[in-house]
Amino acid sequence: MDARTRVHASAATPFCRLGMLATGLLLLGGAIYGWHAAGAAAPAGDRLAVALAEDVCIVRPGAPFPGAVHPYDPASGLEMLAARPVPALARCAVCGMYPARQPQWAAQVIVASGDAWFFDSPVDMLLFIADSSRFTEGQGAGEIAARYVTDYAGGGWVPAAQAWFVHGSTANGPMRGPDLPAFAQRKDAETFARARGGEVLGFDALDGGIAELLRYGHGHHGHSMPAPVAG
Known part of the structure; x- marks a missing residue:
């Protein structure tokens, strides 16, 4: 050059x-x-x-997620043990997802103190009920006084004990896996089961083998809940 x-x-x-x-x-x-x-x-x-385009499930037993527990607000005008609207920023107490984003699956429990814990689906509510201490380390949840699930047919909140659940259908819940769509009316659950498969069960039937399957066999975005260590 x-x-x-x-x-x-x-x-x-x-x-x-x-x-x-x-x-x-x-x-x-x-x-x-x-x-x-x-x-x-x-x-x-x-x-x-x-800002948060994708709702991510994080299986993290331990201390509660920020935004998982919501104290009772007397100014709301609701009875302390009445079902409450899901706050936009509420996080599932089991997996950390945002229940408000898929309201047809949302569930909640209210403990004796008035605190509400929200869940993205009935499956996670059952996991919490089975052993809340796994997800409330350092805080504790207290005695569960009320349990609610959302009527998948669009009827709003229904006490879990009065709801009908479809187990084994082809419907995927918020965690992109098998879940338990809940219904206020048995006829709606039966109609759903005829269309999507599955068995209609009452809340009291969600124990024993089914509870074990939901607890340890239900994947969270490809991650399974750990089984208990044999003592």
């Missing part, structure tokens, strides 16, 4: 670098603008979904 070529190359290099930098800044600015525009366009209640 002669002297003239070297001078030309050295002079051009800073301009090339500036061009690349400007292009990068434009691309970054466009991405930031798009992200903000998406957040601004979404209703206030949906902006969290822009």
